Amino acid sequence: MRLDELELESWGERIGIKIKTPAVIALQGRLGAGKSVLARAIGRGAGVTADMPSPSFNLLLRYSTSSGREVVHVDLYRLRSPDELWELGWSAIGQGNEILMVEWADRAGPFMPQDHWIIGLSAPYDDRSRRDIEIKRIGRPPELPSFRTSSLSK
Numbered sequence: 001m002r003l004d005e006l007e008l009e010s011w012g013e014r015i016g017i018k019i020k021t022p023a024v025i026a027l028q029g030r031l032g033a034g035k036s037v038l039a040r041a042i043g044r045g046a047g048v049t050a051d052m053p054s055p056s057f058n059l060l061l062r063y064s065t066s067s068g069r070e071v072v073h074v075d076l077y078r079l080r081s082p083d084e085l086w087e088l089g090w091s092a093i094g095q096g097n098e099i100l101m102v103e104w105a106d107r108a109g110p111f112m113p114q115d116h117w118i119i120g121l122s123a124p125y126d127d128r129s130r131r132d133i134e135i136k137r138i139g140r141p142p143e144l145p146s147f148r149t150s151s152l153s154k
């Protein structure tokens, strides 16, 4: 599936609205692939009203929402070793009422919560405004809404 930015954002918002917690989503792709764009859209859908700056320095930013769910946005690009995860409170992450989104989740090595989605984003070489989306299910994460490319996003 290939989505432009508005389509990706509207899918992300629907994920944020609909997904049951606890939910863990790994976002994979190179710099500029759209991981943060998708994470912010999911956060907005889940009810985050604050800005969601990049967590690349803090590594982890947490938001509460009026729906009672917690949105946790993690970017592990600057993680030097999976050992540093425990300083972030990793042992209890992605549980309860949390929607956890992890950019560069591969850097967590084997320490990603068991049940999660991996959403891979990549830019086709001949199309700078769209992204190819690849979805993998690991274990038994809660259902992810499917894409719907509506006329709204055209």
Ligand SMILES: Nc1ncnc2c1ncn2[C@@H]1O[C@H](COP(=O)(O)OP(=O)(O)O)[C@@H](O)[C@H]1O
Pocket (backbone or CB within 6 Å): 003, 004, 005, 006, 008, 029, 030, 031, 032, 033, 034, 035, 036, 037, 038, 103, 128, 129, 130, 131
């Ligand atoms: N279809 C698309 N989906 C997501 N981002 C897109 C798309 N087309 C262009 N972009 C642009 O690509 C950039 C993605 O940035 P960002 O989400 O910060 O990447 P990452 O977090 O993966 O490093 C943004 O500048 C965005 O405007």
Ligand SMILES: [Mg+2]
Pocket (backbone or CB within 6 Å): 035, 036, 054, 075, 103
């Ligand atoms: Mg990012």
